[in-house]
Amino acid sequence: MDKKPLKTDFYIQHLYVYVSESERMALFSGLSFAHFLEAIEKPENLLLLKHPYEEASFNMHTHLDFATREEYGQLKRARSNRTGEFCWVDFRSEKQLNSLTAQEQAELLYLGHKKEPVKSPFFTSLQNEYAYLAGEEKELTKIYFRRMEKLGELIAHHFTHIIRKEANGQNFFRRRMKDLIPELPKEQFHKLRRDMSEGVLLSLADPEKTKNTIELHVRTVGEIDFMDEFWDDLDETMRRPLSGRIIYDRKLKGWK
Known part of the structure; x- marks a missing residue:
């Protein structure tokens, strides 16, 4: 120039942005959870695979916590005030959670633990748009996009x-x-x-x-x-x- x-x-x-087109994945540094929520059309609910939010709701079928759109303000504050892993996928209704198969539940646990999918980060039962995977230090966030646009x-x-x-x-x-x-x-x-x-x-x-x-x-x-x-x-x-x-x-x- x-x-x-x-x-x-x-x-x-x-x-910072690094993209893997084949995986439909981007790595970000400098993008917080608050930034992400400000920049997208907010999902109805988030299934929390790893999180710092003590007021989350509990799903009996999966034994996993989740947060509704109305709780995102509290969830942002919980994330900003603490270090630790923060991983989630979005979903529309608890009925979708209750239809997750044992295999899908196992793959979700693996996704949250290893920060990578067994096969795909997108689940038939959930029809999620994103898989958001952040590690303990907040320096790098991996996001999978169902639609890369x-x-x-x-x-x-x-x-x-x-x-x-x-x-x-x-x-x-x-x-x-x-x-x-x-x-x-x-x-x-x-x-x-x-x-x-x-x-x-x-x-x-x-x-x-x-x-x-x-x-x-x-x-x-x-x-x-x-x-x-x-x-x-x-x-x-x-x-x-x-x-x-x-x-x-x-x-x-x-x-x-």
């Missing part, structure tokens, strides 16, 4: 939410940004899927520093084995050249 890379403190948000929607909504949240407390472009800036187009992230299969870092530049533009910078960084070391060495990563840039231009009033 022709522009000199920005320094680390010129960014307000980073998200949901990946682009998730990332687009995530960054749009951050931009609009920042705009609430700042005077970007001298007017409220959320009244000016349209939703980040999910198609931009569909185009990045090949790059994501190599591992990318998506970094949102501070609009107060880039002035007339909002810029999301893309760096291909590869598959990362130790995320704590990766974040510790972020200054070095920021010196790498950009492999892409998604920009909102004030004059054109659109993303490009």
Whole structure:
């Protein structure tokens, strides 16, 4: 890219994404459970395979806990306040839980324990859209998508939410940004899927520093084995050249 890379403190948000298309899976670092819920159409219920939520309901058929949509606020707080594994799959009704076979229940327990499926992370009885698998340290989250197009929607909504949240407390472009800036187009992230299969870092530049533009910078960084070391060495990563840039231009009033 022709522009000199920005320094680390010129960014307000980073998200690491590595995608395995064959597994319909993405690894994220920098995406919390709260971020995830803000960016998707919320499921009716979550079957909790590993969790910190003490007020969860109990299903007699599976002997597993679950949380309803009305409890997600409490579940987010429980997750943010504690370390520990956090794994779940979504479902629509308890009737679906009660129809799980012994084999499916065994596969769910394996999924929560090993953070990988025996055969598939998607269950006939549940018709789940996601399998969300996070380890103890919160540094890496593995998410399986029944429909991979949901990946682009998730990332687009995530960054749009951050931009609009920042705009609430700042005077970007001298007017409220959320009244000016349209939703980040999910198609931009569909185009990045090949790059994501190599591992990318998506970094949102501070609009107060880039002035007339909002810029999301893309760096291909590869598959990362130790995320704590990766974040510790972020200054070095920021010196790498950009492999892409998604920009909102004030004059054109659109993303490009």
